[in-house]
Amino acid sequence: MACPDCDLIQRIPPLKLDEAANCVRCNAMLFKNKKNSVDRSLAFALTGLILFIMSNLFPLLSLKALGVVQDETLISTSVSLFQAERPFLSIIILLTTVIFPATTLVGTIYVLLQVKNGRINRHTAPLFRFLRSTDAWGMLEIFMLAVLVAVVKLGDLADVIFGVSLYAFCLLIITLALLSYSLNPHDVWNKLRNANGCQL
């Protein structure tokens, strides 16, 4: 494994529970063998998927001005931008707030279920590698920041009503952070490497 801080390649010996391996050159932590990492990550990923579905089913925000109420959901935000002739921005928002988070959640649940049940097939490792490479493209927290700035700026012009989805969306951001903390890629790679018929 390459040290994330100094790039020194090292072989990590089998670790006991809660034991950590540190880099021999710069002492950065390489890997910690956390208890029930797969089960905990699976619980966070399933919770995240439920919150993601809730975030998309109901309006995030409703704007009320001059007696007219306009509801906006995550997907309708992208559609509105597309109709306002901002296709590039619309596609970026659709990818970073809907497509990539959905792919990450469904893909992670699929990989973790296979690892947990020992039913790893030849697609599991390439899928996990793909999920690791697209992980950084889910940008829900940045979208949330933009929504908060818009709410403050629009506060004088229109009444802003927070929808159920906004609360689900906030919880989703927290759940995804917890998933990222609890998921131990090194642990998953070890399990994939040890599985029969898995080519890495």
Ligand SMILES: [Zn+2]
């Ligand atoms: Zn190092």
